[in-house]
Amino acid sequence: MQSGPASSSKPHLRVLLCAPRGFCAGVVRAIDAVEQALALYGQPVYVRHEIVHNKYVVEGLKKKGAIFVEHLDEVPAGNAPVIFSAHGVPKSVPEAAAARNMFAIDATCPLVTKVHREAQVHFKKGREILLIGHARHPEVIGTMGQLPEGAVTLIETAEDARTIVPRNPDNLAYVTQTTLSLDDTAEMVEILRQRFPGMAAPHKEDICYATTNRQEAVKKVAPKVDAMVVVGAPNSSNSQRLREAAERAGCSLSVLLQRAADIDWNSFSAITSLGVTAGASAPEVLVEEILDAFAERFTLDVETVTAAEEDVFFPLPRALRPDAAE
The missing domain is CATH 3.40.1010.20 (4-hydroxy-3-methylbut-2-enyl diphosphate reductase, catalytic domain)
Incomplete structure (x- = not known):
């Protein structure tokens, strides 16, 4: 493959950028919950399980003072906030927190x-x-x-x-x-x-708007490109489903990447078109990082393909609203 500092020496790559992609309202709310708890109550703030399934996000929150645990018995006695992740928890978890008089904050996606x-x-x-x-x-x-x-x-x-x-x-x-x-x-x-014809169904589909919209965008893009990159974590369900959706829609080379360092360049050596999306827990900075890595090797022509407009917003848990610590 040609390479070099001059853009003319790089092969051309058409990039179709899926929209919407990346953070959904539930993920934004959960991350904001940890950051607001740190701002209102100071360090440490404990978080039961990864607040969202993205290593980059979790590591960033750790640097700000969040401590991630898998079990409440890892949290020492005291009045530090304990936040439940966006994925939700069994009833036994808030019950156990209440039994220990913990300051529990539920960041479960609505x-x-x-x-x-x-x-x-x-x-x-x-x-x-x-x-x-x-x-x-x-x-x-x-x-x-x-x-x-x-x-x-x-x-x-x-x-x-x-x-x-x-x-x-x-x-x-x-x-x-x-x-x-x-x-x-x-x-x-x-x-x-x-x-079971009489089976009761949800009043409104349970698969969330963000999952639906991101999969629909992938279905529009995947048949038009040689390869698809899904930015997201291996343990992120919605990210894995995006990769599968791309394969089913006709893109045989569909990969899930956490960071630019994970790119296997041999796989992309012969492509002329690329689709890019991100799971609902993947920040846009990682999409930009991966696009920058491709731009070092290709001359990019980026076009956005939109499947839906999103304006959903979820307010923070009550204990984290601006007047909570007054």
């Missing part, structure tokens, strides 16, 4: 909280609940943990949907993780609806 409330309503109505999602993901653990053990059955695959044997097939409801593949989820829901 759209995840919506799913929790739906599950609770279905349970009160005596329905068996099917949760479409990924085992061991913190959001799924949190949703299942809203109700007694056995009240929620996890559906991970279309095969699960075909073979699940409910206790009462005539009294079912389903909810979903907010960061799933639109296509996978639609397939599983359709299988379940055909098997």
